[in-house]
Amino acid sequence: MNPRPMKVDGRRLRSERTKQLIIEAYLALAQDLSPRVPTAAEIAARAGYSVRSIFERFPDILALQVAAVDYCFAQVSALAPPRGVESDRETRIEAYVQTRAQTCERWVRLWRSLVINQGDSPELKARIRLARDRVTERMELMFAPEFALMQPEERRQTLIVLEALTDVESWARMLEFFGLSVDEACAVWVQAIDRLLPETPGGAA
């Protein structure tokens, strides 16, 4: 049976495209102005639309911020898939650090803006929590052989500390405050993660 071709709603498609362009304009400005949140007029000028167009698609700037954060998360997932999951300890630590460093380097200004401007917004707070949960999940995957050896409390403590160590702001501090190069900062993370993790069980990849 031949599937019937789906009818494309051109107006809806254009509206979605406009939404995406507004989000991209917001992200570009938020990156430039971080940590200040861009105004509706600035976003409209950057996107090439009217202020009214923005508020036809987003009820307020907070809704636009939330949509932009979701868009970023999708990009992060697409650009930073787990690598070397089945490899030996050294390769897994290196792979995790390289991927995480790239993510931090790319998103640090937006992350800073998000954290500073979260205010009392439950939506933004939930996204920040989600981002941290994803970092933790990634580490649980990458260091599964080592975590398998730990008691639940020790495992929880180690994950919390590793998450703080590999936080976006921690990355920024190594470069901005301590003046490290990207390679030097990666070396700090590799060394610290290697010490924080217990010995890899014999026979694990």
Added chain:
Amino acid sequence: MKVDGRRLRSERTKQLIVEAYLAIIRENPHTPVPTAAEIAERAGYSVRSIFERFPDLHTLRVAAADYALAHAAALAPARDVDGDRATRIRSHVETRAGTCERGISLWRSLLLNVDENNELKARIKVARERTIERMELMYRFELDRLEAAERRNTLIALEIITDIESWARLREVYGLSFAEGCAAWVAAIDRILPPTPEGAHLS
């Protein structure tokens, strides 16, 4: 020495304004930029009194940062510096956690305003350098064994892990109690430090 009463009163007023500013920040950690009117009301003075003593709010923020740094140093002297490894780690962690617990609101306020004020950047730098110096003192037996790059990497990792925002995250995001937060730090520092040379501690 003759005491100039008017000058003393003026200094006291300055201090009360700084304390009012810090109290507002502590109570409103999510809106850490109080207005002059809010500070004046809290301190029991007029807005004019504030600007007679501080030319602008940036200057007041810098004075508040200096006051808080001095306060933090006074409340957190180094203890057990010659103790055994476990005692030194526990002592450092409890002191640092206490400092973080008291200072988080002001710290966030500093970070929020730092881009517009180089003097605040200098205060943040001082605070971080003090954290590092304290660890160099507390863990000198272990750190002295390391090569320069490894030592630097270890200190940077320890500074990051015991950062004030890391502490806030333990408490606010992960819901750990003070004791649980300390336990997480103790375990992490113990793993990150190299073994203590035999006979290193003095007491």
